[in-house]
Amino acid sequence: xxxxxxxxxxxxxxxxxxxxxxxxxxxxxxxxxxxxxxxxxxxxxxxxxxxxxxxxxxxxxxxxxxxxxxxxxxxxxxxxxxxxxxxxxxxxxxxxxxxxxxxxxxxxxxxxxxxxxxxxxxxxxxxxxxxxxxxxxxxxxxxxxxxxxxxxxxxxxxxxxxxxxxxxxxxxxxxxxxxxxxxxxxxxxxxxxxxxxxxxxxxxxxxxxxxxxxxxxxxxxxxxxxxxxxxxxxxxxxxxxxxxxxxxxxxxxxxxxxxxxxxxxxxxxxxxxxxxxxxxxxxxxxxxxxxxxxxxxxxxxxxxxxxxxxxxxxxxxxxxxxxxxxxxxxxxxxxxxxxxxxxxxxxxxxxxxxxxxxxxxxxxxxxxxxxxxxxxxxxxxxxxxxxxxxxxxxxxxxxxxxxxxxxxxxxxxxxxxxxxxxxxxxxxxxxxxxxxxxxxxxxxxxxxxxxxxxxxxxxxxxxxxxxxxxxxxxxxx
Amino acid sequence: xxxxxxxxxxxxxxxxxxxxxxxxxxxxxxxxxxxxxxxxxxxxxxxxxxxxxxxxxxxxxxxxxxxxxxxxxxxxxxxxxxxxxxxxxxxxxxxxxxxxxxxxxxxxxxxxxxxxxxxxxxxxxxxxxxxxxxxxxxxxxxxxxxxxxxxxxxxxxxxxxxxxxxxxxxxxxxxxxxxxxxxxxxxxxxxxxxxxxxxxxxxxxxxxxxxxxxxxxxxxxxxxxxxxxxxxxxxxxxxxxxxxxxxxxxxxxxxxxxxxxxxxxxxxxxxxxxxxxxxxxxxxxxxxxxxxxxxxxxxxxxxxxxxxxxxxxxxxxxxxxxxxxxxxxxxxxxxxxxxxxxxxxxxxxxxxxxxxxxxxxxxxxxxxxxxxxxxxxxxxxxxxxxxxxxxxxxxxxxxxxxxxxxxxxxxxxxxxxxxxxxxxxxxxxxxxxxxxxxxxxxxxxxxxxxxxxxxxxxxxxxxxxxxxxxxxxxxxxxxxxxxxxx
Numbered sequence: 001x002x003x004x005x006x007x008x009x010x011x012x013x014x015x016x017x018x019x020x021x022x023x024x025x026x027x028x029x030x031x032x033x034x035x036x037x038x039x040x041x042x043x044x045x046x047x048x049x050x051x052x053x054x055x056x057x058x059x060x061x062x063x064x065x066x067x068x069x070x071x072x073x074x075x076x077x078x079x080x081x082x083x084x085x086x087x088x089x090x091x092x093x094x095x096x097x098x099x100x101x102x103x104x105x106x107x108x109x110x111x112x113x114x115x116x117x118x119x120x121x122x123x124x125x126x127x128x129x130x131x132x133x134x135x136x137x138x139x140x141x142x143x144x145x146x147x148x149x150x151x152x153x154x155x156x157x158x159x160x161x162x163x164x165x166x167x168x169x170x171x172x173x174x175x176x177x178x179x180x181x182x183x184x185x186x187x188x189x190x191x192x193x194x195x196x197x198x199x200x201x202x203x204x205x206x207x208x209x210x211x212x213x214x215x216x217x218x219x220x221x222x223x224x225x226x227x228x229x230x231x232x233x234x235x236x237x238x239x240x241x242x243x244x245x246x247x248x249x250x251x252x253x254x255x256x257x258x259x260x261x262x263x264x265x266x267x268x269x270x271x272x273x274x275x276x277x278x279x280x281x282x283x284x285x286x287x288x289x290x291x292x293x294x295x296x297x298x299x300x301x302x303x304x305x306x307x308x309x310x311x312x313x314x315x316x317x318x319x320x321x322x323x324x325x326x327x328x329x330x331x332x333x334x335x336x337x338x339x340x341x342x343x344x345x346x347x348x349x350x351x352x353x354x355x356x357x358x359x360x361x362x363x364x365x366x367x368x369x370x371x372x373x374x375x376x377x378x379x380x381x382x383x384x385x386x387x388x389x390x391x392x393x394x395x396x397x398x399x400x401x402x403x404x405x406x407x408x409x410x411x412x413x414x415x416x417x418x419x420x421x422x423x424x425x426x427x428x429x430x431x432x433x434x435x436x437x438x439x440x441x442x443x444x445x446x447x448x449x450x451x452x453x454x455x456x457x458x459x460x461x462x463x464x465x466x467x468x469x470x471x472x473x474x475x476x477x
Numbered sequence: 478x479x480x481x482x483x484x485x486x487x488x489x490x491x492x493x494x495x496x497x498x499x500x501x502x503x504x505x506x507x508x509x510x511x512x513x514x515x516x517x518x519x520x521x522x523x524x525x526x527x528x529x530x531x532x533x534x535x536x537x538x539x540x541x542x543x544x545x546x547x548x549x550x551x552x553x554x555x556x557x558x559x560x561x562x563x564x565x566x567x568x569x570x571x572x573x574x575x576x577x578x579x580x581x582x583x584x585x586x587x588x589x590x591x592x593x594x595x596x597x598x599x600x601x602x603x604x605x606x607x608x609x610x611x612x613x614x615x616x617x618x619x620x621x622x623x624x625x626x627x628x629x630x631x632x633x634x635x636x637x638x639x640x641x642x643x644x645x646x647x648x649x650x651x652x653x654x655x656x657x658x659x660x661x662x663x664x665x666x667x668x669x670x671x672x673x674x675x676x677x678x679x680x681x682x683x684x685x686x687x688x689x690x691x692x693x694x695x696x697x698x699x700x701x702x703x704x705x706x707x708x709x710x711x712x713x714x715x716x717x718x719x720x721x722x723x724x725x726x727x728x729x730x731x732x733x734x735x736x737x738x739x740x741x742x743x744x745x746x747x748x749x750x751x752x753x754x755x756x757x758x759x760x761x762x763x764x765x766x767x768x769x770x771x772x773x774x775x776x777x778x779x780x781x782x783x784x785x786x787x788x789x790x791x792x793x794x795x796x797x798x799x800x801x802x803x804x805x806x807x808x809x810x811x812x813x814x815x816x817x818x819x820x821x822x823x824x825x826x827x828x829x830x831x832x833x834x835x836x837x838x839x840x841x842x843x844x845x846x847x848x849x850x851x852x853x854x855x856x857x858x859x860x861x862x863x864x865x866x867x868x869x870x871x872x873x874x875x876x877x878x879x880x881x882x883x884x885x886x887x888x889x890x891x892x893x894x895x896x897x898x899x900x901x902x903x904x905x906x907x908x909x910x911x912x913x914x915x916x917x918x919x920x921x922x923x924x925x926x927x928x929x930x931x932x933x934x935x936x937x938x939x940x941x942x943x944x945x946x947x948x949x950x951x952x953x954x955x956x957x958x959x960x961x962x963x
Contacts (some may be wrong), residue, residue, distance in 0.1 A: 039577055043797040046557045046571065046579060046676040061611050080840070082817055089796020141801065270840035272849060274917050275683035275790055346926050 002202040007165045007195055008157035010328040012150045013056045014126070014184040020151035021125050022049030022092060033460040037128075037143035043087035048276050051076075056280065058291045059099050062151060063178055063299050064368050068103025070287050076123075076277045078271045078305070085128035085141050093152075095271045098122035099280065105155075106174065108317040112166055116168050117156040135283040142215045146473050157196065157207060162226040166219050169193055170321070174298055174462075178323050184285040191197035192217045195227045198238070208233070209243040213250050213257050222253055223316050229257050262427070278423055301326055309333065309340035318348055326367050335373030342376055350393050353460050368394050375403035387460055416463040418470070421454070424462070426471050430454045439475055441442040447471065478503070479639040480955060483696045485546060485641060490537060490547045497537070497547030501591050504549055507642050507780040511850035511961075514621060517634040519554050519561050520595040525954045529586030529591040536589050545699060546589030551641035553632050554595035556687075558582045559678040562591070565678045566600040566610040567630075567822035569798045569805045571930070579676020580708045581645065581687055588703050593641050600826045601795065602652055602680040604628050605898040608889045609828040616885070617660060618958040619924055623882035625736050626656030629777055632690050633660035638757035643691035643700055647677060649684045650783055651878070654914035657690055658877035658927020661916040663944065663954060664690040665697050667935050669909035670715035673699075673708030675878075680756025681787035682713075686908040693954045694915065698722035701937060717935070719785060725938045726945040731765030734944065736870030738773040741901055746879040749920035754876050756929050757917035761874075764946055770929070771866040771873065775859045779904035782859065785839050785852035786907075791829075792836025798824060831892065849953065860908035863931070872943055873931040875901055877914040881924035901929060912938050915944045916953040925953075 020027055040047045063070045077095035100121035107114050124147040153172060159165045160196045165359060173191055184191050193216045198208035213229055216222045228250075231405075235244050245263040254331050255266035273279075296304075305316035305326075319329045325347075330344045341424035351372065365374075375392055378384050384392065386409060395406045407413055415421055428450060429436050436473035439446040481489070485554050489495045505523050512518050526549065535548035557563045557575035559582075564570045578586065585592070599609040607615040607630025615630040617623040620640035625634040629646030633656035646653035648666035657664030665688045672687040679685060687701030689792050701722045708714040712887070724910035735758070742751060758768060800806035800820030827832070867875060867893035888895045905912040912936070914927040932940040946953050 042802055044557070044577070044803070045565065045573065045575075045678040046561065046796070048675050050710060050712050053784075080796060082791050082796065084799075084813065087797060087802060102703050125626060136543045270793070270837065270842075270845075271844070272789060272793070272840055275681075276679075299804075348553060462887050 001360065003199045003234050004202045004204070005226065006157050006200060006207060006225055007158065007161070008196045008210075009155045009169060010152045010194040010196070011169065012192050012194075013153060013172075013176045015055050015149040015151055015181055016183050017052055017058065017149055018053045019052060019054075020147035021055045021123065023147050025147065025287075027148050031144055031305055032371075033131075033140065033142035034144060037146060041087065041143055041147045043089075044411055047272075049092060051277060052149065052278065053124060056099065056282070057290055058149075059121060059151050060287065061179045061280065061462055062121055062153070062176065062284060063100035063180050064176060064287070064291050064294060066103035066105055066122065068118060069101045071097060071099055071101060073097065074099040074122075074280045074282075076274045076280065078274045078401070079220045079248070081255055081267050083127065083130075084139065085130045085143070087146055091125060092277070093124035094122035094272055097305050099282070105168065105171050107171045108302075109165065109167060110314075114158075116158045119154040119156055121151050121153045123254075125150060126150050136250055145308060157198070157210075161230075162223040165195060165226055165265040168341065168368060169219060169222055169297070174321050175334060177297060178298055180295075186217050186219075190216060193222055193230075194439045195222060197226055197233070198234045198243070199230055200364075203472070210245065211245065211247050211257075212247045214247060214260065216250055221250055221252055224237065224255050225257055228255060232257065241424060243398050243440075295323070305329075309344070311341055311344045315344050315348060319344060322362065328362055328365075331369035332373045332376075336368050336376055336380070338360050338377060339380055342379070343373070346372060346376060350390060354397050366399060367393070371396060371402055378403050378407065382414060382416055382463060384414050385413055385460065385464055388414065412461060414463045414477075415458050416466055418466065421462060421466055421470055422474075423431060424454055425450075425467070428457065429474060436475065447475070450475070478530075480692070480957060481642070482693060483545060483642060483691070483699050486548055486956050487544050491542070497529060497533040497549075497591060500547070500550070501509070501526050501530040501549050501593065502640060504593060510614045510639060511638060514568045514632050515616045515618060515640070516613050516629040517596055517615055517625075517636055517638065517640055518594045519564060519566070519610075519631065522594070522789060525560070526591055526593055533589045533591060542589040543553065545703065546890060548642060549593035550585060550590040550700070551593045551596050551635045551644035552582065553586075553597060553598055553629055553645050553647060555647050555678045556645065558592060558595070558796070559679070561595060562680070563595070564611070566598040566612060567825065567829070567962065569612040570678075571611060571805060573804050574642055575674065575676075580673035580674065580710065581704050584703050584706070590795075592701065594643055596629070599628035599630065599652075599830050600647055601678070602628040602685075603657055603832055603839070604648055605651070605895050606883070606885075606888065607656070607768055608748055608885065609630065611826060616883055617882045617924070617932065618961055619661060621920070623657065623884055623924060626659035626878070626882065628656075629664075629690060630654040630821075632657045633657055633662055633664070634721055635908055636662045636690055636692060636892050637958060639922055639957060642687060643696055645687060645700075645704070646690045647680075647685055647687045648902075648906065649680050649686075649787060650906050651802075653690060653900035654687050654902050654929060655878045655899055655949055656926065657914040658916070659925065660958060661884040661915070661925030661927075661958075662690060663697055663911040663915045664688060665701060665937065665940070666911060667701060667705060667937050668715075668911045669906075670713050671705045671717075671911075671935075673714050673936070674713045675708055675710040675714075679790075681790040682794060683784075684787060686906070688897070693948050694913075694941045695723070695726060696946070697913070698726060698786070698938075698941045698945075701941075703707055703735060704796040720938065722938050724939055727891065728942050728946075729765065730761070730943060730946045733761075733872065734870040735761060735766050735768045736771035736867070736873040738771050738776065738873060738875055739769050740773050740776040741875030745897070745900070746876055747881070747920065750876050750879060750881065750926050753918035753920060753926040754928055756849045758874065760951060764950065771824055771870060773862045773866060773904065775855065775862050776857050776900075776904050777785070779859055780900055780962070782852045782855045782898065782907060783899075785848045786856065788832040788836030789840050789849055791835045792840065795825075795829070795833060795912070800824070828892070829892070856907050859904050863904075863908045863933075864908060867933045872936070872940060875929055877927035877929040879902060881920040881926055882924060903905060910934060913940045913944055915947065915949075918953055
């Protein structure tokens with residue numbers, strides 16, 4: 001039987017506010033345990049939460065960017081459960097009335113675009129951390145993270161398989177960084193996913209029983225977890241078994257998911273509106289103010305790149321995957337306006353390759369957009385060939401200076417002097433009389449042999465177009 | 478000095494006839510002598526109080542005094558005060574020393590008021606007799622065999638026994654007004670949101686409201702002026718201009734329309750209470766007030782509604798007492814779950830556990846709609862009753878409690894009987910309205926009877942005016958329990 005894998009994601013994006021969602025303590029990552037936990041965060045008797053306006057605004061930015069409804073009135077609720085790193089014994093979240101409802105995100109697949117619908121996005125506070133190592137059989141509690149604002153973004157089960165899920169997660173990841181609402185740092189847990197996975201026979205209109213896989217903090221883990229989980233479910237069903245609804249954990253070392261708790265063991269969170277917080281009212285004016293402050297979003301930018309620069313939708317998708325990359329591309333084109341396609345190819349090819357090789361982000365490139373444009377302009381004006389340009393690029397990456405300097409220092413300037421090239425061609429034709437005869441007898445393929453000989457002798461510096469012209473002329477005899 | 482009003486004490490301080498240190502010392506000595514009998518205070522820190530008194534005297538000498546600078550006030554042990562044990566009447570917090578000040582403590586400090594000590598209370602403010610305190614019951618100064626009411630029983634007894642000129646209380650279902658009534662003093666629960674809840678240990682957040690307890694309405698007005706006001710650290714605090722609650726005290730009452738709810742004079746109210754209340758109403762008529770009968774048809778629902786909503790909120794508010802970060806932790810445990818269970822089993826008393834269980838139940842899946850949501854709907858109906866009533870009257874009056882002070886142990890075995898003690902006060906909290914209790918006479922056993930005045934939202938100044946005018950022509954508020962005159 002053919003199976004369809006159905007996935008819905010719950011993404012927790014940590015909002016990049018200075019202070020926590022309900023207290024004035026700082027949110028910076030990496031401080032010594034419990035130094036960023038104030039009276040409110042450790043839930044001393046008598047303390048009260050006060051909502052951070054900046055967190056609401058960031059949630060609104062997200063909602064407006066995905067075409068969602070910003071609720072004029074939303075409600076904070078308490079989710080009650082006991083855990084040592086949950087200081088109040090409840091988490092303040094939103095339940096029945098979230099701040100953001102609906103909306104959609106467009107994702108780029110290899111062959112097409114797909115729209116993924118969102119259910120909602122709601123504000124909540126993060127819990128602290130339990131530390132189980134280094135305490136000689138005891139557990140340590142670090143409440144620095146307690147009260148950090150999170151936006152939980154819930155998708156409909158619109159995703160089919162791990163590739164789509166990853167594409168969606170990447171699109172969200174890019175979007176929250178565009179919007180400057182989340183730093184997207186997955187190692188530090190600023191952006192993490194829970195995946196709801198089910199399988200069904202292709203063509204079935206009914207959803208299968210789902211399992212939720214918790215806390216996937218890399219795109220690779222997300223992909224592996226979904227693939228493992230789907231295969232597990234398919235194997236059970238094909239063996240005549242049934243899937244039990246449960247929460248599962250992904251073991252990254254083994255590449256497996258394992259059961260954490262079944263539906264029967266699921267806790268009753270006893271949600272109710274938090275009486276310490278009034279309903280959140282958002283005015284029309286505030287919504288409009290936030291709307292006006294939104295940057296150009298990936299979808300709009302992608303469309304503009306296609307129409308303004310004549311590059312393919314796929315390339316535009318790659319180049320707009322982050323705000324920094326798109327800015328780099330536009331800066332390069334601004335310095336070399338006639339060649340957007342060439343710029344795009346070099347950024348996605350050579351530059352991306354080197355960044356990837358050295359595990360660097362675009363903002364850590366040693367070759368500025370201006371320097372890259374300088375190099376590319378030497379291809380355009382015929383000073384060097386594309387092939388030589390790669391050699392120059394490598395030197396520039398290693399810190400050898402700008403393109404012109406490298407070309408001069410290494411003597412890589414292309415030989416475009418007709419007289420010089422004609423002399424080389426004459427020499428090669430004279431040295432290979434048999435091949436010349438064969439060519440003239442109709443073995444056209446030998447043309448490449450002559451070009452190769454010229455390049456070999458000039459160490460690749462011969463202007464290829466000119467070599468072709470001269471050879472063609474001389475071989476006709 | 479024992480019966481002096483706050484204004485009189487302030488006058489003595491201002492004219493240097495007495496210093497704050499002398500006044501504080503005098504009261505601390507009196508507490509040391511009498512508290513073993515009444516158990517009104519759970520914590521006294523003489524040196525700390527005297528140090529505050531000294532700086533108050535210095536402040537007076539510098540001419541920077543607020544009216545009440547140097548006056549000692551007892552604080553209910555529900556308010557966090559930096560460096561003070563803050564127990565909320567519970568074993569759970571028996572070892573907890575607050576590292577920060579509640580907003581009202583900060584306000585009293587800023588005014589130069591001396592913290593005289595922390596008063597006993599029902600555990601986590603859950604009780605109407607002060608018998609649920611981990612630190613033992615408080616005794617009523619009018620009859621040591623009787624309860625002082627609760628939950629602010631320690632504060633009420635401290636003022637009644639003249640151990641403190643004034644005290645603070647909190648009122649979730651009547652916890653200021655009922656003990657004020659049972660101890661023969663005055664107390665006001667302001668409109669919800671007038672006094673900051675920051676640093677006040679939560680019982681039921683949507684109902685909890687702090688207020689002053691004192692000998693007279695005049696004193697209450699001065700204290701409320703310090704306690705009330707917007708606090709950005711409490712999201713339910715109301716952003717309103719600062720108010721002078723004394724401004725209208727002397728306005729005559731002629732023409733005041735007093736609403737008398739049919740339901741507050743029905744069966745279930747003791748005959749002696751009804752008699753005393755009727756006499757008080759006669760006095761108000763003499764002052765030119767007219768009385769109109771009003772209807773509060775949903776009053777009968779207020780106890781069931783309250784005992785769904787308050788425990789629901791409490792079950793969540795008290796979840797933080799888990800033995801992990803502060804407070805009591807059981808000495809022996811096998812694992813995390815065992816630690817939680819033993820800590821909470823040993824740290825909380827029976828009434829608190831009962832309410833946590835009720836609250837957990839009514840919020841549980843499958844019961845939430847039937848209990849919690851229904852109760853919220855009824856809460857709105859109860860509030861609507863009052864807004865209808867205030868179309869035909871200016872204030873509402875009735876007994877604060879259906880009985881006078883009952884004996885220790887008399888109702889502690891029967892929670893429902895105990896809950897009925899708050900039948901006239903609870904609806905006021907559910908509606909968020911202000912309520913005041915003042916002493917208006919004595920019942921058959923010589924126990925005080927309190928009259929409740931309920932006002933519309935933000936009508937505190939008017940209610941204090943009404944009580945003040947009554948206290949100008951009566952002397953019930955000046956009566957001192959037998960044996961405590963000196």
